[in-house]
Amino acid sequence: MVEERLIGDDGLREDGRKPDQLRPIKIEAGVLHNADGSAYVEWGKNKVLAAVYGPREVHPKFLQDSTKAIVQVTYNMAAFSVDDRIRPGPNRRATEISKIIGEALEYVILTHHFPRSSVDVYIEVLEASAGTRCAGLTAASVAVADAGIPMTDLVVSCAAGKADGQIILDLGKSEDNLGEADVPLGYIPRTGEIVLLQMDGHLTKAEFEKAMNMAMNACKDIYEMQKDALRRRYAVGADEDKTPTQEVIE
Ligand code: UDP
Numbered sequence: 001m002v003e004e005r006l007i008g009d010d011g012l013r014e015d016g017r018k019p020d021q022l023r024p025i026k027i028e029a030g031v032l033h034n035a036d037g038s039a040y041v042e043w044g045k046n047k048v049l050a051a052v053y054g055p056r057e058v059h060p061k062f063l064q065d066s067t068k069a070i071v072q073v074t075y076n077m078a079a080f081s082v083d084d085r086i087r088p089g090p091n092r093r094a095t096e097i098s099k100i101i102g103e104a105l106e107y108v109i110l111t112h113h114f115p116r117s118s119v120d121v122y123i124e125v126l127e128a129s130a131g132t133r134c135a136g137l138t139a140a141s142v143a144v145a146d147a148g149i150p151m152t153d154l155v156v157s158c159a160a161g162k163a164d165g166q167i168i169l170d171l172g173k174s175e176d177n178l179g180e181a182d183v184p185l186g187y188i189p190r191t192g193e194i195v196l197l198q199m200d201g202h203l204t205k206a207e208f209e210k211a212m213n214m215a216m217n218a219c220k221d222i223y224e225m226q227k228d229a230l231r232r233r234y235a236v237g238a239d240e241d242k243t244p245t246q247e248v249i250e
Contacts, residue, residue, distance in 0.1 A: 113150055141154045141156070
């Protein structure tokens with residue numbers, strides 16, 4: 001059996017990227033009329049939509065906290081988002097991703113301003129190709145800001161990992177499946193705080209540090225894209241009734 005190579009002799013990856021290169025990323029804020037805040041992210045072949053409602057009444061009521069708002073995240077992969085149809089409805093993976101994204105967002109949202117309420121965040125993965133939790137958190141963070149919910153900062157997310165013995169940024173589908181490690185990171189570039197960190201696979205301490213630095217640096221670039229999406233959304237003269245996509249179409 002011939003082993004599949006993920007990095008060629010020229011040092012480039014299957015999709016032509018350098019080890020420390022991100023997939024192309026596009027972020028748009030305010031794409032849904034019926035949500036208080038929303039964002040759409042295309043990240044390589046991932047397509048992810050985030051919608052935010054609130055702060056609003058808590059359902060179910062017993063979850064209410066008299067001291068702060070709760071942040072409830074529902075991450076969902078559409079049945080058609082991958083080649084093999086996914087069974088609709090919650091599963092362990094979706095529950096885990098919802099929880100970690102919720103914790104990351106809760107860290108930046110000024111929840112104590114809104115006691116007894118809920119900030120509800122829905123992340124819908126329309127197309128998936130590795131890194132959907134990073135795209136989801138990055139989109140959700142912009143959507144929360146778009147909803148006008150006070151935050152200390154935006155959270156950015158990106159992964160780094162290892163494939164063919166090399167540390168690489170932002171793993172694609174085959175790198176995620178066949179590589180040696182994947183480390184998704186949630187990061188606040190301004191303060192240097194880490195609000196999400198997971199690791200699938202094995203890395204030495206030196207490799208881990210290299211991967212973290214790569215992901216943190218990339219997060220700084222993605223942070224600029226998030227801010228740019230919000231600036232475009234709220235640019236003077238932007239028509240409130242139009243989504244940025246509609247403006248482009250017209
Ligand atoms: N995936 C899939 N079916 C599933 C779950 C995941 O095909 O039920 C694919 C999908 O492309 C996803 C990738 O596997 O992006 C990696 O999934 P992982 O659990 O590592 O999360 P992600 O990298 O998307 O945050």
